[in-house]
Amino acid sequence: MAKKVLVVDDDRAFLGLIQDLLQSQNFEVITAVNGKDAVDLARTCAPDLVLVDYLMPPGPSGMEVLKVLKSDPKLQAIPVILCSSTKNTEEDGEMAKAAGAYGYIFKPFRGKEFISFVKTAMAIDDQSL
Amino acid sequence: MRLRAQFALFNTLLVVLVAQIIASGIFLVQKKQIILKLGEDQQFQVKGLAEVCRQSMILSNELLLASYLKYLAHVPGVSYAYFVDAGDRVRGHTDAGFLYKPLADWKTRGSRELVVERGSTVELGASLIGHAAIGFKKSHMDQLLRQSVWQLGRWILLSSTVGIGIGIVIALFLSSVMTRPILELAKGAREIEKGNFGLRVKIVSSGEVGELAFTFNQMAAGLTKLEELQKEFVSMVSHDLRAPLAAIITYANVLSEEMRGPLNQTQKEYLGIMAASARNLHHMVSDILDYAKMRVGKLEFAMRPVNLADLVDHVVELFGPMAAGKGVSLQVAVAKGIMVQADRDKLERVVVNLVSNSLKFTPASKGLIQIQGSANDGWGNLMVSDNGPGIAPGDIERLFQKFSQLSSQSQPAWSGGTGLGLAIVKDIIEAHRGKIWVESRLGQGTRIFFTVPLAKPQNLHG
Numbered sequence: 001m002a003k004k005v006l007v008v009d010d011d012r013a014f015l016g017l018i019q020d021l022l023q024s025q026n027f028e029v030i031t032a033v034n035g036k037d038a039v040d041l042a043r044t045c046a047p048d049l050v051l052v053d054y055l056m057p058p059g060p061s062g063m064e065v066l067k068v069l070k071s072d073p074k075l076q077a078i079p080v081i082l083c084s085s086t087k088n089t090e091e092d093g094e095m096a097k098a099a100g101a102y103g104y105i106f107k108p109f110r111g112k113e114f115i116s117f118v119k120t121a122m123a124i125d126d127q128s129l
Numbered sequence: 130m131r132l133r134a135q136f137a138l139f140n141t142l143l144v145v146l147v148a149q150i151i152a153s154g155i156f157l158v159q160k161k162q163i164i165l166k167l168g169e170d171q172q173f174q175v176k177g178l179a180e181v182c183r184q185s186m187i188l189s190n191e192l193l194l195a196s197y198l199k200y201l202a203h204v205p206g207v208s209y210a211y212f213v214d215a216g217d218r219v220r221g222h223t224d225a226g227f228l229y230k231p232l233a234d235w236k237t238r239g240s241r242e243l244v245v246e247r248g249s250t251v252e253l254g255a256s257l258i259g260h261a262a263i264g265f266k267k268s269h270m271d272q273l274l275r276q277s278v279w280q281l282g283r284w285i286l287l288s289s290t291v292g293i294g295i296g297i298v299i300a301l302f303l304s305s306v307m308t309r310p311i312l313e314l315a316k317g318a319r320e321i322e323k324g325n326f327g328l329r330v331k332i333v334s335s336g337e338v339g340e341l342a343f344t345f346n347q348m349a350a351g352l353t354k355l356e357e358l359q360k361e362f363v364s365m366v367s368h369d370l371r372a373p374l375a376a377i378i379t380y381a382n383v384l385s386e387e388m389r390g391p392l393n394q395t396q397k398e399y400l401g402i403m404a405a406s407a408r409n410l411h412h413m414v415s416d417i418l419d420y421a422k423m424r425v426g427k428l429e430f431a432m433r434p435v436n437l438a439d440l441v442d443h444v445v446e447l448f449g450p451m452a453a454g455k456g457v458s459l460q461v462a463v464a465k466g467i468m469v470q471a472d473r474d475k476l477e478r479v480v481v482n483l484v485s486n487s488l489k490f491t492p493a494s495k496g497l498i499q500i501q502g503s504a505n506d507g508w509g510n511l512m513v514s515d516n517g518p519g520i521a522p523g524d525i526e527r528l529f530q531k532f533s534q535l536s537s538q539s540q541p542a543w544s545g546g547t548g549l550g551l552a553i554v555k556d557i558i559e560a561h562r563g564k565i566w567v568e569s570r571l572g573q574g575t576r577i578f579f580t581v582p583l584a585k586p587q588n589l590h591g
Contacts, residue, residue: 013376085375108378111388
């Protein structure tokens, strides 16, 4: 069965690209453009991975979504990857990890690196790349 | 001179001046009074003599007059006294030898001491019976006058000194009361200058200074608002500008990686240029925003022990392919185990900037970039050198100024950049309390040095 990935980004250009990339790797992709919808979708769809953008004004930030997911016993096992084009330092990455995120992706990124990172997060052996 | 001192000095001078004017006024008036009083006393004595003369004439008792004159002769300050009748004959005299002689006899008698003579007619009913006079010693009068004036002067001097003293104390107190709010405002202004816009000064007076304090607080409130606006603007712009660029670069990356189908050589090349330009723009935006943040003091530094050699290795890894592609060799000699107290991301940014600059200016093939690190005296030192065209002496000073790019012939046309890179590098190094400087000569390459403090030994194993 195809793994399900929830992608949350207010930047539709990125959302489209990530969706496209993941679908090309045969993942099922669910998208949301704000933090509120993201939490709702996480509850209803039970994704295998959540990819959430750090800053999505004016709604809740990726960090806030992460905190909600990690505080919910049913959802806390889902790995969460934060990504951002604004806060791109190792420190931001460490902060995200400290808050329970699986990892942190800096935008812009390389496609292959992205796919392999996502696969690692879902514990998929990456032999195709 | 400080305002307070000026004010106190001015007030003191004013007090002294007023005290002097009042004192001299009192002195002059009092001196005149003393002279007048002395004259009145003398006149009174003369009247007394005249009355004694009249009585002794009425009573035909010349003994009365004689004893009175004898008494007068002993009064201090009296040189002589006499009574002459209407025929100018002496009827009584302190010098008894001239009794019953014409007055002229006495008057023509040799030298006499300086006297002031005061006389009075002696009348009996309507008829003039003679003339009485007392000669007062001028020297005694002068002495009397001097004594009184001296005493008066002393009193005035004493009271005006006390007055001036009190005046100075009051002036100092007043000036400190007046200048305290101004000093408070100056302190506030210094705080604002440091960026502490939340500061408000207490408004104690309702006068001009109070008004100034009120305006000052309004200004501070305005600055606080402005700072918030600027912060908001910087964070908004940093998101809104970087996000679309990140999208462009990522799309280009994915295409270049041929993840969405194969590309021909020209397509690959074009995509590479697009991605490079977008990356360039991305760096510029980051530079500008970082510079803005640095200026507002919003770029935060998380200082912790950083392994200098690891950091340099990481940067060299990043530039390795690019240098190899250009035919530039990268030589690294950083002593292992140097731990500096730094913000790793920011320091890496410094090294990235310096290496990328060197790479930009180093000739393709035969290019050599050397990175050397050492530690001494509490400081970690790093040097990045290249064998590029070098920098003219006049340009070295401009190197760290914002928006300054060196003359275009010294760099390839494609290299963009905001000219903010080295200005930010300098700010970052200075935020670490370190120094950065350049040694370069035209045609002989460039060496850039910087220092950052070493981490404290106890942190080494932490």
